[in-house]
Amino acid sequence: MCMACGFTSTTYDPCLDISLDLEPNQGVSGKSSLAKSNNSCNVVADCMGSSQNCGISTLKGCLERFTRAEKLGSDQKFFCQKCQVRQESLKQMSIRKLPLVSCFHIKRFEHSSIRRMSRKVDRYLQFPFSLDMAPYLSSSILRSRFGNRIFPFDGDEQDACNEVSSEFELFAVVTHTGKLDAGHYVTYLRLSNHWYKCDDAWITRVNESIVLAAQGYMMFYVQKMLYYKASEKQAAS
Known part of the structure; x- marks a missing residue:
């Protein structure tokens, strides 16, 4: 959006997943509050000799950071079609x-x-079992910025219509243990409201606290209505 005239240029980018940066380090106080508020899980992130690995991040915080407005620097001015100059x-x-x-x-x-180095960030990520995606939708962000005025989307009107509920349920978590050049992947899968650890050929049932303590690398959320419909079918069979 042009900061001089308010002209907005929109680009649509289809994607299969959303890559999220971890939040900036919240320090030891964040770990302490998590340990106090989550007695069932009692998760405390470890400091691995680097400040980047201390503290905690949250999935909601990562999504808020992903959708936060960012002011581009003076060396990144874009050509405004309305002003006809770079702004x-x-x-x-x-x-x-x-x-x-x-x-x-x-x-x-x-x-x-610049530093000529690569590394893995082991900071703990707190993620919920239920997630409301409404705050991160384009429609919600436009309403928060401009009120209840209606702004039509470009492109196919049918594509712009969102018939899917914003309420999602977590059903799978992929974790990574190890270092950058070597490690191991484990998947936690939710079936009939029970969690299972899939570690190569070994599948074992685990409780929710084990899942919450895992170092999340990929999280899969399914639309809540579909999840409960699938659970009802499995229970009936």
Whole structure:
């Protein structure tokens, strides 16, 4: 959005998943509050010798950061079609249309060409079992910025219509243990409201606290109505 005249240029980018940066370090106080508020899980993130690995992040915080407006620097001015000159601008990401299954990928592997180093970020990520995606939708962000005025979307009107509920349920978590150059992947899967740990050929039933304590690398959320319909069918059979 042009900061001089308010002209907005919109680009649509289809995707299979959303890659999220971890929130900036919240420090030890964040870990302490998590340990006190989550007695059933009692999760405390470990400090691995780097400040980037201390503290906690939350999935909701990562989504808020993903959809937060960002002011582009003076060296990144874009050409405003209304002003007909390059202007300073704001860039903001949002979700136009929700899928039936939402996949979130956490950026745990960092590469720096300046420092000439690569590493894995082991900071703990707190994620909920139930997730409301409404605050991160384009329609919600436009309403928060401009009120209840209606702004038509470009492109196919049918595509812009979002018939999927914004309420989602967690049904799978992929974790990664190890380092950047070597590690192991484990999946936690939710079936009939029970959690199972899938570790190569070994599948064992686990409780929710084990899932919450896992180092989330990818999280899969399914539309809540579909999840409960599938659970009812499994219970009936």
